[in-house]
Amino acid sequence: MKYRILIYCLIAIIAFSSFNTYENSDYIEYHKQITKAEKFLSEQQFVKALITYEQVFKHYEFVFLRDYKVASQLAFYLGDKKKAFDFIKMGIAAGWELKDLKKNNFLKSLQNNPEWSTIIQSYDNLRSSYERRIDWSLREHVHLMFKKDQKKALGALFRIGNKAQEKYGTMKFAPHSENQMLELIDILNNQGYPGEKLIGNDFWMSTIISHHNSISLEYNKKDTLYVFIKPKLVTAIEKGNISPYEFALIDDWQIAVSSKRTMPGYGFLQSPVDSTLSKTNQLRQKIGLRTINIRNKLVTIERNTGMNFYLPDWVNGSIKIE
Incomplete structure (x- = not known):
């Protein structure tokens, strides 16, 4: 465990030293960085993935709730319970409801940890941050x-x-x-x-x-x-x-x-065709969305690890390529 933490720290130092700050108002860049983290996830480079999530969290005032959910599981998977709880608290402040948190099977064992009591005690206070943000x-x-x-x-x-x-x-x-x-x-x-x-x-x-x-x-x-x-x-x-x-x-x-379903889209409503897959991926990457290949690899990682990456459920599991 100590060896893994040491490796994590060394990678973090290298990553942050070479990290160029980007405008925290540019959310196309935000999503590109999240896609970068997901690519690391799809390649089972979990430490690099977690570091990338942390970089995003440090540079953007608003973070999409899904990304806190993924990062908390990733930290727990890497054995860092403290960091997992930190991300869970950030998630609650971003709108993660307690009933939804309790439904996450991968994080369920954390409810037996003494730190869980602080989640319960501080829930209303953390939730108030979310409630103040909402119109x-x-x-x-x-x-x-x-x-x-x-x-x-x-x-x-x-x-x-x-x-x-x-x-x-x-x-x-x-x-x-x-x-x-x-x-x-x-x-x-x-x-x-x-x-x-x-x-x-x-x-x-x-x-x-x-x-x-x-x-x-x-x-x-x-x-x-x-x-x-x-x-x-x-x-x-x-x-x-x-x-x-x-x-x-x-x-x-x-x-x-x-187009009567003849033109390539984003791959949700109709299965992408191999001959036009590059067009589908171009559409997705233009708005900061992961490629079909990364999405399908993430589904495999979910299956192998038990983590839930909260992928859009308009398609169940992998996106089939015709």
Whole structure:
């Protein structure tokens, strides 16, 4: 154990001495660094992966909760319980709920550690940091939009056949969705993208936009709202307001529906094809998202170690390449 800690310290010294500080407002760079950590993970270079996570945490004021979750497990895997608890506390301050933490099977044995009592005792105080960050008024507004969207989308399920569903989408859902997009534009202009950073939720708004992008091929041909919104979403990635995962799913719907699933997307809605895999990876890397190959290797590492990397569950397990 002492030997492993010594190696860890030596690598850390080398890494930090050669580490160039990057702007903590550039979240494209943030995600590129996380991808770098994930590449180390996929290669089972766990010490280097943990050091890379730590570098990111030191240089960015806002950290996506998923990255604290991964780092805490990685530290525990390397035998550093103190560091694991430190990351867990950071995660709670970033919104990690106690009930969700307790469900993490890999970290479950830590609940038998004396330090766990400090997690329980300090939970409310740590949680208050998250609650102060959240725009609760905006959160309530977006949640209401989400519930309206779900209710309207439910109407399509009662239409039998593609033609009936497309007619419902064009006549009933599209006007509703256009109003939702106009509300979103107002939010983007005045407050920013309402994702994890602003409202503590990363799927309400992305679901709404994905529904808009999936109305129909004919609708997408004439739609100008998403064309207007998309550059604002890219800017939101750069600011840390939306994660690459959210954006990829939103844009994947637009690509899939507009091309009848003939154009390469991000690999979530349709399996990537070997002949266009490079295009898929280019799309992913442009927004700071890991390649398909790294994703699939991470799934294997999860299986072998028992860690949970909280990969997007739109695809169960590895992404199949046709």
